[in-house]
Amino acid sequence: MAGAFLAWVFLAPGAQETLADYGITLPFTPAAEPVVGNVQVPGPGAGPRPGGPGAAGPAGRFGARAVNVTTTPVTLATVNAGLIAIGEGTAVRSVTVTSPSGGTLEELLVLPGDLVEAGDVIGRLDSETEQITYDRARLAAEDARVTLERQQELARSSLVATSALAAARLAADTAELELRSAQIELERRNIVAPISGIVGLMQVTPGNYLAAQTAVTTIDDTSAIDIDFWVPERYAARIEPGMSVIVSAIALPGRNFAGEVSATDNRIDPASRTLQVKASIPNEENLMRAGMSFTVELGFSGEEYPTVNPLAILWSAEGSYVWRYEGGTATRVMAEIVQRNSDGVLVRADLQPGDAIITEGILQLNDGMAVNLLDGPDGTSAVEAAEAATDAADS
Structure with a gap:
């Protein structure tokens, strides 16, 4: 166990800085080397260290090494449109x-x-029977109508009783109803649209x-x-x-x-x-x-959401998040997943079109950590770029 600890102390980048954060100072820690201008000068007796020219260099074993990253821009996608x-x-x-x-x-x-x-x-349909019934009802109605007219003439001359006139009127009305009934039955022999x-x-x-x-x-x-x-x-x-x-x-x-x-x-x-x-x-x-x-x-009308590269999504106890590149540093942004597609993930997050989202080197990042951008947008959003272009044109 002691050997593994010593190996970690002397070989792992940033190990002694980590111990220093906890208040542990090793007596044999190499002395800090003076800096002349922007160049760090080795102290007396200091020789080259394994793996790099000096402790403060990017490849030094005791210095903080900036992570190389690549980014892809945020785009907008519309769903439920x-x-x-x-x-x-x-x-x-x-x-x-x-x-x-x-x-x-x-x-x-x-x-x-x-x-x-x-x-x-x-x-x-065949209608012979219904036609005969109709014809008979028509003749009966005509006869009843003639009888009623004759009774009305006699009544005007006071030659017939009122009851006889009423009976003739009733007979005529009944015959008319029989005629209408026969007519309906005859018409029902036709199939109509x-x-x-x-x-x-x-x-x-x-x-x-x-x-x-x-x-x-x-x-x-x-x-x-x-x-x-x-x-x-x-x-x-x-x-x-x-x-x-x-x-x-x-x-x-x-x-x-x-x-x-x-x-x-x-x-x-x-x-x-x-x-x-x-x-x-x-x-x-x-x-x-x-x-x-x-x-x-x-x-x-649809709903618009920022879309990020699927490789940019990470998970923590709080939920899913992404790393945004801003001015040479990595910033953690919580991103709730709305929909997964093969070419992008729609998220609910504080992101703008054109924001640079880190897709490579994401496992080595901490919030606010300095990073080296190898490829991709520089983190200027489309909104900021438009404002900058407007300011330049005004000036």
């Missing part, structure tokens, strides 16, 4: 057309892909018997496309209706479409921790279809 999500398109309105009543399908009046307007007849849009594939063919509410086809209003997509919950407070979005479809390479957020869900999905969002995209050219897969891009 955009979001890309995958969504599925649906028609702004879509309905499944069903048979309003039971019966045999006699004909279809449209083909898949046809554009129809709301109220257009797209198919007909409830909205305007494009007809889909037919689910039935003429000759089939259709029960009431049997699906016949679908009609999609694709004048606009609604896209449902999901975003991480950290964006929930930043997305609101009216925000602009840009979408592209795998089926339409090279084409981008603009739209806006039309609605957001009122809760976060607890399983995926995501929020469902709906965007509406105009489809004037009718290129987009329901069911397409879309890439949705949203833009945000």
Whole structure:
């Protein structure tokens, strides 16, 4: 143990200075050598020491040796400035057309892909029975109307009792209701488009018997496309209706479409921790279809953070930190890591763009220690450099 201690005292750089800090002075410590100008002159009997020309030289065993370092500049990076999500398109309105009543399908009046307007007849069921019922109700209504008119003429001449006139009026009203009922039943033999849009594939063919509410086809209003997509919950407070979005479809390479957020869900999905969002995209050219897969891009203001070289990050009990080069010395700066990337680490720290961050020689540094800069910026930040340039121009 004594031999190791002596070896440390005489061979380790700065060992005797360390002992002196603790109040320990060795009696055989070499005498300080006088300094003439900027040159240290060996004292009497002093010979060259192993490993260097003198104790005060950069390579001397008892002098403080400045650490050689290299630096890289601080840059700025923006995060959370955009979001890309995958969504599925649906028609702004879509309905499944069903048979309003039971019966045999006699004909279809449209083909898949046809554009129809709301109220257009797209198919007909057999209607012979309903037509007969309607005709009978129409004749009964006409007869009741004629009877009522005759009773009204007689009543004006006081040739009929008031009760007979009231009975004739009731019969006419009842016949009118029967006619309207028969007309509705006859109209229900037509299959009508409830909205305007494009007809889909037919689910039935003429000759089939259709029960009431049997699906016949679908009609999609694709004048606009609604896209449902999901975003991480950290964006929930930043997305609101009216925000602009840009979408592209795998089926339409090279084409981008603009739209806006039309609605957001009122809760976060607890399983995926995501929020469902709906965007509406105009489809004037009718290129987009329901069911397409879309890439949705949203833009945000973003957050800017200083970015340092990954090699500059060190850790202590207080957390992560970096060494900043300032005027020939190393200064310790606490740097909380925000995001790690392959080419840089985003940190939350008191750093400015252009600050010189030490990346080599960092394991030998102490706060305020003098260092020799071998390569990299000299520690003048971009802000300071701009101010210096302005002062020079003014002078």
